[in-house]
Amino acid sequence: MARWEPDARGRLMLAALALYTERGYEQTTVADIAQRAGVTERTFFRHFADKREVLFDGSGMLQDTVVAAIAAYKEAPPLDVVGAAMERAAVAMQDRRDFARQRAAIIAATPSLHERELLKLATLGTAAAAALRDRGVPPVAAALAAELGVAVFKVAFEQWITCQLDFPACIRATLDELSALHSPSPAPRP
Amino acid sequence: MARWEPDARGRLMLAALALYTERGYEQTTVADIAQRAGVTERTFFRHFADKREVLFDGSGMLQDTVVAAIAAYKEAPPLDVVGAAMERAAVAMQDRRDFARQRAAIIAATPSLHERELLKLATLGTAAAAALRDRGVPPVAAALAAELGVAVFKVAFEQWITCQLDFPACIRATLDELSALHSPSPAPRP
DNA sequence: GTCTATAGGGCGATAGAC
DNA sequence: GTCTATCGCCCTATAGAC
CATH class of the missing domain: 1.10.357.10 (Tetracycline Repressor, domain 2)
Incomplete structure (x- = not known):
């Protein structure tokens, strides 16, 4: 078994899309997205410059x-x-x-x-x-x-x-x- | 003498334009702008929804x-x-x-x-x-x-x-x- | 991975104009 | 009395620094 699940980036994008739809962009924190994707907040910012960029x-x-x-x-x-x-x-x-x-x-x-x-x-x-x-x-x-x-x-x-x-x-x-x-x-x- | 100098809004716009030019947008804090305009940070946000809006x-x-x-x-x-x-x-x-x-x-x-x-x-x-x-x-x-x-x-x-x-x-x-x-x-x- | 500064919102208090 | 501008303090989340 791998130390981490693969494709953290893809999971972050999916999680963000789902959460932004469910509860709105502003009501979603980066911590929420990271948690649903199973990574830390820090990892989110390693992949995306900011909270918006994940959709682009x-x-x-x-x-x-x-x-x-x-x-x-x-x-x-x-x-x-x-x-x-x-x-x-x-x-x-x-x-x-x-x-x-x-x-x-x-x-x-x-x-x-x-x-x-x-x-x-x-x-x-x-x-x-x-x-x-x-x-x-x-x-x-x-x-x-x-x-x-x-x-x-x-x-x-x-x-x-x-x-x-x-x-x-x-x-x-x-x-x-x-x-x-x-x-x-x-x-x-x- | 009035309790406050008039035209806080105008002073905030001038202060922001000057500071953004002098030291750049990101190097300027709202506190800097408010201070130069002689009001508090909180007053800035009552006139402008965010730090960008002051230029528009x-x-x-x-x-x-x-x-x-x-x-x-x-x-x-x-x-x-x-x-x-x-x-x-x-x-x-x-x-x-x-x-x-x-x-x-x-x-x-x-x-x-x-x-x-x-x-x-x-x-x-x-x-x-x-x-x-x-x-x-x-x-x-x-x-x-x-x-x-x-x-x-x-x-x-x-x-x-x-x-x-x-x-x-x-x-x-x-x-x-x-x-x-x-x-x-x-x-x-x- | 931890620490920190800044953006920006909420709320009540204050003081002037009317 | 009401209305409106300002203040001050508390809060959270973002995003950058270390």
Whole structure:
């Protein structure tokens, strides 16, 4: 028998998700989470910088996916590149809709977690802008296109967890809405 | 002589701005701020919900300006409405560029403050979306247009504090960049 | 793993304005 | 009398230091 149960990190994440749902984020102490995971409080802080971070473990991977997709995409206008990258990220998240929904419910109920989520998305935007610049997109256009990409992601994510469509389809629908916003007249005469 | 000096709130804001600049946000305690303002620590927390909030006193007014501008603007496509509202907000901030720059420097140096700034902008976006819906814009288009408005505001703000242009001009320039992103070919044959 | 400083909330007391 | 701003002290949990 091992000296410690394996995967303390995974148990801490599950315990936090469950407790935040059961009794709310603020009513849950780090000691509670550690106890349910069968480790000490100190161990929690070895794995996660703070009490919020335990819910954001996948955000680094999401960012890597987006950045890689931007770098790899064929020659195209900046907006098409970020659109395709966001769809790619959506594909990677598709099979975790129940988790995403539970997590989103906790975050929506907790301003402090909402803040952290926004920081992660902003960091993703900054990384996306850098990846666009690496493709030769001028700085301001890159910053703007990256922000639009994140905006599309946010709106599409909201759709995804509240309706039946799958995530990539929500991204495509939101990208269509974005185009429509820029040509208010349904069909400019050809 | 009054029992207390008036405007404890204003003194707390000034003291916080000065101390955060002098020695950094994390190296400043609430006790330090309270002491410089001549009140107790407890009084600080009666005026501001937390140590960050003291830097975001104006954000409610900014939001009111944007929402009012959206409600009052003439019949026009959603993107034009938010664009005009952001320009209106920029006009209102124009005369506080030095303050904005000092504040931005503190925020840029402090992830925790960056988080709070993003939350305020997200809240502004939500309010702008609601104001667009009140004008009859469909929900998804409203959410997307509001996000675009905030994106333009962020990019333009960055321009404003790093270059010589005035804020409304930065907004207009960024709105032009936004249009350009959607029509990559310089001039589609008429 | 233990120790400590700080954030931030709860509660009652005080003193001025009205 | 009421209302409101401030104070002071006690408390817990976070998060960093040792």
